[in-house]
Amino acid sequence: MGKVITKIIIIIFVLSTHQVFSQFDNPEGNDKFNLLTRGHSLIGSNFNSYYSSNSVHYKFLSSLMGNKYIDDELKTSVKLKDDNRFGSIQDLNLYYISYPDSFLGTNQYGFKVSMGYHSNMNMKFGADAFNLAFRGNSYFAGKKADLSDLNINYLVYQDLQFGLFTRPSDDNPLTYYLGFSLIKGQTYYSIATEEAWLFTEETGEYLDLRLQGLFMASDSIKPDLLEFAGTGFATHLFFNYDNIVRNFSVSLAVDNFGYINWNQNSFLVEEDTSLHWEGIIIDDILNIEDGQINGFSDDTLQKLLKQEEHSVNFRKQMPERVQLSFFKRTSKMNSIKAGLIYLHDVNLKMPLFYIRDFYDILRAEKIGLQLNLDAGYGGYSGFQTSMGMTFATGSKEKNLLINASTNFLSFLIPKHTFSQNIFVCLSYRF
Amino acid sequence: MKKGLIAVFCLIIIALLFQNCKKEATSPSWDVGILAPIIKTTLSIDNLVNDTLTQTGPDSLISIVYNSEMYTMALDSIIELPDTTIQYTINLENLDIGNYEIVYRTSLGDIANRDMEENGPGSDLYVTIMNAHNFGIPSTIDPIDQQVYENISMDAGEYFQTITIAEGFMDIEMDNQLPMDITNLIFELKNTDDGTIVFQDTFYVIPAFTTMTRTKSLAGLTIDGNLTGTVKLESPGTGGNVILDTAMALTSTITIRDLEILNATAVFPNEEMIDLNETINVDPGDQTFLNRVLVREGSINVTVFNTIEQPMHFNFTLYSATLDGEFLEIEGNVPAASGTTPGSLLINKNLAGYDVSFRGIGPFEMIWGDLNGNEIIDAITSNSLYYKLTGGIDSTGAMVTIDQNDSIYLYCHFSSIIPDYAKGFLGNHTADETGVTDFEVVEELEDTYISLDDVRVTLEIASQIGVQAAIFIDELVSVNNRTGVQVSLSGPVLGEPFIISAPDDPYSTSIDVIPSISYININSSNSNIHELLENKPDQLSYSVRVETNYGILPEPGSSGTDFIYYGDALSASLNVEIPLSVIASGLILEDTTDLELNAGDVEDVLGGRLILIANNYFPFQAQVQMYLMDSLYNITDSLFTEPQLVQAGIINSETGKVHNPEKSKLYVDVSKERLNRILAAKKVRIISNFSTQPTDEHVKIFNWYTLELKIVADFNYRID
Structure with missing residues (x-):
């Protein structure tokens, strides 16, 4: 009875904080090593779509991604702060893991081959940047829109990974994994301003733009899935300690330690410029030619950013990910997971520290339903709580596992939910 | 196995479809307000004269100038304010490493013990002194033969290891608080390591309860921190019964002072070495005598190099320059030199906005008294700046070596100063x-x-x-x-x-x-x-x-x-x-021109308004109307619901000219429907009705007068 009351209190707390988060699940599938015993293999796929912010709620994001109209009420409902953060990650991984009786002349090694599609968008922005983008510059008539310290990154890449794992003996609770990825860079954009602002004169008589920052973009003529805009290399490490007797495990994963070389047609410029704009100067107002206006946007902006002069290849570090987690089954129906997650160079305020409590709502032979309550601190926001649901089906006999989880509060209170996660895992062991 | 594989591939296909669907779907949309100038044009007399000034009508004279x-x-x-530099070098000559004092005491007890050591426990002098001391009985000390105190360690090692002295003095003070005269006192001080004699002198008589001092120049000497002293003394005795106390003593105080060193390995104390109240002259040339400048642009660079292995600090205050009531002050800490690499510090300060008095130190001395130590209150002058420079060593307590090549070099450079305002006799x-x-x-x-x-x-x-x-x-x-x-x-x-x-x-x-x-x-x-x-x-x-x-x-x-x-x-x-004879009011300019706008440019514009901003130098106002027409010259719309006024430039009564343009703003509401009519228009007729202002006066039109027109779009735009 006491536990039930505790859960109710937690639920009330979650709803009242109006902040939720969802986990960063490891999309690499390395947690599947433990499912394998010698002489078996596993094929699986993980799909993870995640977003989190300290200001942009799910309703706004779903309207944006769902191609809906964003009205003023929706814009106003965004909880803007001086320092706003947003991060979005999509990963799709297909992997094959084998732990054969003998490999490389010993019986201690297994291997993994995987391929994945990854997309990562993250940004740090001030309230002015949001209002300029979604309300326009007339919102700032007579004022400066401060765009300083704006940082936006968008990265899409695919990888092909090979790796070896070892478990020194069948009884040994330790698992080690070392993997290497060949990376195909598809798209990369980065904007990082130092000092930037746009001043709009009160009646629009002139605009003053100050732009100081670093701008990078990958080859714009190779934006498609099958095109190579860049190539790279990354390493992956995984360690797991599984204590079956005491029902707990500890794991550490370091992924994407590497870089991408973006090709010669990429664009990198350190811009430090000021622009005063008073309109297109017409010598004879009575003979305006249409081309004078059409010609402005492309040519002038291109000159401003001097694109032609800055086509250059450059190397960019991958967004490395470090995950440390501790998992313990506390009772037959209950377990907890705690840890930290850190991604480098993706505008995280700090590592995300979290604790998750799993409660088995349904635990039948072929189906399971789990409620999870989460609390965390860091990541793209401060203190966060969330409530998720995990569905699993499969059987030991048929070795099929389907696992899906999501943060369902985002569907119930979308204007008060600041993160969402959809995680789907399918795996088959044979 | 088969079902599992099928499920995995289904998931991949769904995910890929998701990606593809996203690309083909329509975009999200939202409305933004765009406020930006579109067009700027400038009309001069050359643009207007053909039409405007060749009209005839009621009279008033206009002159084109x-x-x-x-x-x-x-x-x-x-x-032109020249770049000006202040330089100051602090070397060993300016460096005061302080005074050192070594004290050696020879008590009556020491004399008794020395006698006992030389003549045994039953020696007369020992017995006499100790009995007199122990029992308080006045006693007589007989004449004492020479006693020698050798190898007296006089350790100044905590202050310095070695000092080579250019100039300096050693004072030996002999304070004889013994109840007897001391005669033939020979005092010798030498470096322990090499035995070099630093000081040697003889005090023939030091009467009881008196002090004698000898001073010796140390120029050219090298003194170690570890010194050894020798004291030889005799005494004629007390000559009668006196109270004896073994604590009575002859105290030798050695003071090393006023050192100017050639090199030294020493602990340098915290010391303020610089304290300057100076003026610097800035000569703009051509017999120009400035007393005040407001700085528009310019900077001061302060560079400090420090070859001493001790950090230092400095403060440069230019009292002649103020900003918001605060004096221009630059201060910093210069790190210690490391080996042969000097510590350095560079500070750049923008002088823009500073109010600089060039009247020298005089105005400050009138308030604060004599600052530069010349014992007069200096007169107020011109082309002169007053500054104060202070600085010194921040001792780390470590033993460091300094020689004549070491220095602290301070360089202040005023550069590229452009005045916003200058006052004085401008030459x-x-x-x-x-x-x-x-x-x-x-x-x-x-x-x-x-x-x-x-x-x-x-x-x-x-x-x-x-x-x-x-x-x-x-x-x-x-x-x-x-x-x-x-x-x-x-x-x-x-x-x-x-x-x-x-x-x-x-x-x-x-x-x-x-x-x-x-x-x-x-x-x-x-x-x-x-x-x-x-x-x-x-x-x-x-x-x-x-x-x-x-x-x-x-x-x-x-x-x-x-x-x-x-x-x-x-x-x-x-x-x-x-002079020209033209119409003063009701002057009509009418012109029709072709219009060809591309609807693609504005298809996402939801509506808003156009703002026509006119900056008019011409001393005539204009009522403006624009009519949109189709290709057959049928009017389809007018931009203004009623003619709007571009205000005339205002003539300055003293100069007869318009010095500042008069600004007018004309607003045109543009709905989506109206925007479509504008886009559909093929011609536009512009009608302007000019009137000179004031209407009853002869006005001059200068050929540099212009009418600057800007069209600003204040539109709502749908982004999708």
């Missing part, structure tokens, strides 16, 4: 200007409107520089390049000085100086000007000269009241004023 600028003298021609400058200016009378006016007798030629000098000056016309030539004929000006007007009075100082950089205007009429009584005009010149070649403070003697000191503001100038121009 062709204004050819010939000469401009700006601030940089008058004042006697002479500036010549020779040049050619275009002189193209509007062709339409040439034959029809010019009556040579009515044409007035005037040399106009506008001065915003607060200094009396004289201008001379040395040459003026009418050049007709079409015919190749040149006619030179002759007559009394040539070479004659014309005095230009100074304008009033507004005492504010935000208020424009109203220029003093002087006119020199060039007419047939003082020149052959009509011959020059009859030549129908397209260019004028000229040579003019300006002398500031013409005929005024320089005024050293701070009493000068000349001034100049940044951007202001003394300019001379030749005005050729051509």
Whole structure:
């Protein structure tokens, strides 16, 4: 009875904080090593779509991604702060893991081959940047829109990974994994301003733009899935300690330690410029030619950013990910997971520290339903709580596992939910 | 197995479809407000004269004044503040490493013990002294033969290891508090390591209860921190019974002082080595005597190099410069040198906005007393800045070596100073200007409107520089390049000085100086000007000269009241004023032009308004209306629901000119429907109704007058 009351209190707390988060699940599938015993293999796929912010709620994001109209009420409902953060990650991984009786002349090694599609968008922005983008510059008539310290990154890449794992003996609770990825860079954009602002004169008589920052973009003529805009290399490490007797495990994963070389047609410029704009100067107002206006946007902006002069290849570090987690089954129906997650160079305020409590709502032979309550601190926001649901089906006999989880509060209170996660895992062991 | 594989591949296909679907789907949309200038155009008299001024109607005279600028003298021609440097080097000569004091005490007990050591426990002197001390019985000390105290360790090692002295002194003070005279006292001090004698002297008699001091120069000596002393002494005894106390002593105090060192390995104490109250002269040249400058641009760079292995600090305060009531102060900490690499510090400070008094140290001494130690209150002067420089070593307590090559070097450099305002006596400058200016009378006016007798030629000098000056016309030539004929000006007007009075100082950089205007009429009584005009010149070649403070003697000191503001100038121009008879009101300009706009540019515009911003120098107002028409000239819409007014430029009553344009804003509401009508229009008719302002006065139109028009879009735009 006491536990039930505790859960109710937690639920009330979650709803009242109006902040939720969802986990960063490891999309690499390395947690599947433990499912394998010698002489078996596993094929699986993980799909993870995640977003989190300290200001942009799910309703706004779903309207944006769902191609809906964003009205003023929706814009106003965004909880803007001086320092706003947003991060979005999509990963799709297909992997094959084998732990054969003998490999490389010993019986201690297994291997993994995987391929994945990854997309990562993250940004740090001030309230002015949001209002300029979604309300326009007339919102700032007579004022400066401060765009300083704006940082936006968008990265899409695919990888092909090979790796070896070892478990020194069948009884040994330790698992080690070392993997290497060949990376195909598809798209990369980065904007990082130092000092930037746009001043709009009160009646629009002139605009003053100050732009100081670093701008990078990958080859714009190779934006498609099958095109190579860049190539790279990354390493992956995984360690797991599984204590079956005491029902707990500890794991550490370091992924994407590497870089991408973006090709010669990429664009990198350190811009430090000021622009005063008073309109297109017409010598004879009575003979305006249409081309004078059409010609402005492309040519002038291109000159401003001097694109032609800055086509250059450059190397960019991958967004490395470090995950440390501790998992313990506390009772037959209950377990907890705690840890930290850190991604480098993706505008995280700090590592995300979290604790998750799993409660088995349904635990039948072929189906399971789990409620999870989460609390965390860091990541793209401060203190966060969330409530998720995990569905699993499969059987030991048929070795099929389907696992899906999501943060369902985002569907119930979308204007008060600041993160969402959809995680789907399918795996088959044979 | 098969089911599992199928499930995995289904998931991949779904995910890929998700990606593809996203690309093909329509975009999200939202509305933004765009407020931006679209078009800017400038209309001059050349644009308007064809239509406007050839109309006839009710009377009022308008004169077009062709204004050819010939000469401009700006601030940089008058004042150029030179880059100025303050340098200061602190070397060992300036370094005070402090005084050292070593004390050695020879008590009556020591004398007794020495006697006991030399003559055994039963020695007379020992017994006498100890009995007298123990029982308080007055006793007599017999004469004492020479006692030698050798190998007395006098350790100054905690202060220095070695010092080579250029100049310095050692004081040996012998304080004889023994109850007997000391005679033939030989005091010797030598370096322990090499045995070099540092000091040796004999005190023949030191009477009881007296002090004697000897001083010795240490110049050229090297002193170790580890010294060994030797004291030899004799005494005639007390000569009678006296109270004896073994604590009574002869105290030797060795003071090493006033050291100027060649090199030293020592612990250098915290020491303020620099304390300067100085002035620096800034000479702008040309007999210019400044007393105040407001700085527009400029900087001061302070560079400090420190070769001493101790950190140091400094403070540079330029009391002559203030910003918001605060003195200009630069301070910093310079790190210690590391090996042969000196510690260094570079500080750059922007001087923009500083109010700099060039009146020297005098005004400060009047408040704070004698600052520079010259024992007088200095007079207020000009071209002089007062600063204070302080600094010193921040001791780390470590033993460091310094020699003559070590120094602290401080370099302050004022550079690229451009005044916003300068005041003082601005000197006697002479500036010549020779040049050619275009002189193209509007062709339409040439034959029809010019009556040579009515044409007035005037040399106009506008001065915003607060200094009396004289201008001379040395040459003026009418050049007709079409015919190749040149006619030179002759007559009394040539070479004659014309005095230009100074304008009033507004005492504010935000208020424009109203220029003093002087006119020199060039007419047939003082020149052959009509011959020059009859030549129908397209260019004028000229040579003019300006002398500031013409005929005024320089005024050293701070009493000068000349001034100049940044951007202001003394300019001379030749005005050729051509009177015209034209309409003063109800002057209609009507023009129709083709219009071809691309709907693609504005298809996402939801509506809003256009703002027409007019900045008008012309002293006439205009009512404007624009009609949109189809290809058959049928009016489809008008931009303004009623004609709107572009305000006239306001003529300054003193100068007769419009100095600042008058701004008008005309608003045009543009709905989506109206925007479509504008896009569909094929022609636009612009009707302007001009009226001179004021309507009952003769107005002059200067050829540099313009009407600047800007069209600003204030639209709601849908982004999708």
